[in-house]
Amino acid sequence: MAQYQKAEFGGLYHEDYRLFLMQDQMPISPFHDIPLFVDKDGKAVEANANTGIFNMVVEIPRWTNAKMEISRDEPLNPIKQDSKKNKPRFVHNVFPHKGYIWNYGAFPQTWEDPEHVSPETGCKGDRDPLDVCEIGHRIAERGDVLQVKPLGVIALCDEGETDWKVIVIDVHDPLAATLNDIDDVEKEMPGLIQESVDWFRYYKIPDGKPPNTIAFDGQAKGRDVALKVLYETHEHWKKLVMETSDRGPDWSCLNTCCEGSPFLTSEKKAIEVLAMQPAKRQEEESSPEIDTWQFIDRKSVEEKKTDESDEQNIVSDTPETSVAEVKDDPGKSSDASEPSSFVFGQNLSSRVANASNPIGPGFGGFGITASIPSAGFGSLAAGNSSAPSGFLFAQALKQAPIVPAGFSTKPSSSQALLDFSSKTESTAKSLQNGEGEKTDDGDGNEVFGAIEEKETLEESAKREYDAKQAKPQLEEFNVTTGEEQEKNIFDMNVKLHVFDKDLHVWKERGRAQARLNDADDRTYSRLVIRMAGTLRIITNTKFWAEMSIKKQSEKNVSFCAFDSTDDNTLKIYLISCSEENAEYFFRECKTRIDRLKKEAGSTGDRLPSQKTELSPSKTDHEDDDASSCAVHRIKKLKLESSSDATTTPTGSFDATTSS
Numbered sequence: 001m002a003q004y005q006k007a008e009f010g011g012l013y014h015e016d017y018r019l020f021l022m023q024d025q026m027p028i029s030p031f032h033d034i035p036l037f038v039d040k041d042g043k044a045v046e047a048n049a050n051t052g053i054f055n056m057v058v059e060i061p062r063w064t065n066a067k068m069e070i071s072r073d074e075p076l077n078p079i080k081q082d083s084k085k086n087k088p089r090f091v092h093n094v095f096p097h098k099g100y101i102w103n104y105g106a107f108p109q110t111w112e113d114p115e116h117v118s119p120e121t122g123c124k125g126d127r128d129p130l131d132v133c134e135i136g137h138r139i140a141e142r143g144d145v146l147q148v149k150p151l152g153v154i155a156l157c158d159e160g161e162t163d164w165k166v167i168v169i170d171v172h173d174p175l176a177a178t179l180n181d182i183d184d185v186e187k188e189m190p191g192l193i194q195e196s197v198d199w200f201r202y203y204k205i206p207d208g209k210p211p212n213t214i215a216f217d218g219q220a221k222g223r224d225v226a227l228k229v230l231y232e233t234h235e236h237w238k239k240l241v242m243e244t245s246d247r248g249p250d251w252s253c254l255n256t257c258c259e260g261s262p263f264l265t266s267e268k269k270a271i272e273v274l275a276m277q278p279a280k281r282q283e284e285e286s287s288p289e290i291d292t293w294q295f296i297d298r299k300s301v302e303e304k305k306t307d308e309s310d311e312q313n314i315v316s317d318t319p320e321t322s323v324a325e326v327k328d329d330p331g332k333s334s335d336a337s338e339p340s341s342f343v344f345g346q347n348l349s350s351r352v353a354n355a356s357n358p359i360g361p362g363f364g365g366f367g368i369t370a371s372i373p374s375a376g377f378g379s380l381a382a383g384n385s386s387a388p389s390g391f392l393f394a395q396a397l398k399q400a401p402i403v404p405a406g407f408s409t410k411p412s413s414s415q416a417l418l419d420f421s422s423k424t425e426s427t428a429k430s431l432q433n434g435e436g437e438k439t440d441d442g443d444g445n446e447v448f449g450a451i452e453e454k455e456t457l458e459e460s461a462k463r464e465y466d467a468k469q470a471k472p473q474l475e476e477f478n479v480t481t482g483e484e485q486e487k488n489i490f491d492m493n494v495k496l497h498v499f500d501k502d503l504h505v506w507k508e509r510g511r512a513q514a515r516l517n518d519a520d521d522r523t524y525s526r527l528v529i530r531m532a533g534t535l536r537i538i539t540n541t542k543f544w545a546e547m548s549i550k551k552q553s554e555k556n557v558s559f560c561a562f563d564s565t566d567d568n569t570l571k572i573y574l575i576s577c578s579e580e581n582a583e584y585f586f587r588e589c590k591t592r593i594d595r596l597k598k599e600a601g602s603t604g605d606r607l608p609s610q611k612t613e614l615s616p617s618k619t620d621h622e623d624d625d626a627s628s629c630a631v632h633r634i635k636k637l638k639l640e641s642s643s644d645a646t647t648t649p650t651g652s653f654d655a656t657t658s659s
Helices: 182-188 192-202 223-241 267-275 298-317 377-382 414-418 420-432 457-469 579-603 620-628 630-642
Strands: 005-009 018-023 026-028 054-060 068-070 079-081 103-106 131-134 145-158 161-170 359-363 368-370 486-500 505-519 525-531 537-542 549-553 556-563 569-576
Touching: 026 267, 054 068, 054 131, 131 145, 145 182, 145 192, 145 223, 161 192, 161 223, 182 192, 192 298, 486 525, 486 579, 505 569, 505 579, 525 556, 537 556, 549 579, 556 579, 569 579
Parallel strands: 131 161
Antiparallel strands: 005 018, 018 026, 018 079, 054 103, 054 145, 068 079, 103 131, 145 161, 359 368, 486 505, 486 569, 505 525, 525 537, 549 556, 556 569
16 A cells, blocks of 8 residues: 655645655655555556555645645645735635535546536536545545545536536545445435535635536436546546647646656655745644634525526526617606616706705804795796706706805804895895806905806816826937847737746746847847836847747747846746737747748857847947857756756756647
């Protein structure tokens, strides 16, 4: 029976927590190095042995809340504490469930391919190893490797992805001999399958998310479907680890046991991965909220979901009505209780009625009562006393004293405040009589807000619009980029990665701008890559005859170039972009390199010409020094990679180590 050891680093329940699995004191990958097909003693067997027994790796023991998972993008794929927004993730106790209700984990050597659409669910894979729920009596420990047999499967459909959950039981469990299919579980453990379905449906609700969708009308499928999914995801994993699938840089396939894999590494390299981990610490204190019961009214949740679905169907089935079809019917009686249908753009004055609005006690904080006359300003604007009363938006401001006359800009006495109400009424009467042009209150005091000159609404609107449209005159400067004497061939946005030759993984640098320029006299071509946002130059490299470029997949191209941020060190880069852009990038670069090879074959010169600067910040002398070492650096990288026969050739630019 295979024996596995554990090595923990960081602090439990902290973002830096990592648990590595080891075999014979050598670090291994639980994703790639633990065999999937075994016998009951855990000994690896061929896939066609038909033992019906598989290995599983326990990530989360039963009754615990910390969300742990196999890290798919870190070297050797340790079990890590999952986090979101720099905070460790925990599942809530959704009554009556305490944390996870099974030993939860994953099958090794399986992968749910995001490019594969499941015929059963119509959704793509979720990019992870296949999930497992072990329902036996024993509470396992994190990092345990169990031998289990499949009984059935539950399928979640989330954002267009299928997340399979295989129901299994430990072959050493007392009930293992009795349980052989999903129906047997219901007989021996009544209610467990339904509670498992409900757990997956509702566990995200306390986080403010809607219930998950369960495929197959919320029913678990039997053993046959589970085995089909297992064999299918194992085949996807084989393509991944042998790099025949478009995996991208988000998966680390570094392994110690997969013969023939380009990601096979040595014991020395594997131990170096452990040396980079933080020291083990005491576990972090978990939040008290984790132990709090969360109660969910399942009936109301389902009713709400049904109502939302019905509303969507109603909206989709309701014919659209254009604005032109909505008209006022003069013959239709106007009932105050009947909701009005307002068409955007119709005359607002026809909709204003009974706009008398008394201002209650305490106006302005002075404890003074004032009222607006019942004759609305709308009738004054129209010149018709029978028009509906009330203030109309965008009416002439001189006819709408928002601050009533009498509020002087000079210091007021208490007696003036007491006269405020009477002056308000007299002001309204004067407006009704056409005396709105007054700019004082009769005592020689200027009235705040009064308009001295007559101005139409159109003139006022034009004045405000012109004031807002005025733009400051800015002085123009000529910006020198160093590319003025060059012709740009392409300019595209890409995602940039750099290859770490020590860890055999691609590290993402972020979004970048890639530009290919040709000199006007066609004496050289160069590749310029700047980081998006900061515009920091990552590489500014002239093409030379021994420059290597390879199209790794439909969307990924790798190439060698000098790192401008690291003392012009020669590195391997990979760009990710659309299929069309990747093909254009590769074709244009390859054409220039082939031309240089042809020219170098006739002249014996294998180095790039240095007649112009690579960067405005460098001198010609510095460029000569950098390029004179180009071939030497390439040979050095190749020698380093060939010194380890069991390691992926990290320095060789033809190595298939990208997506």
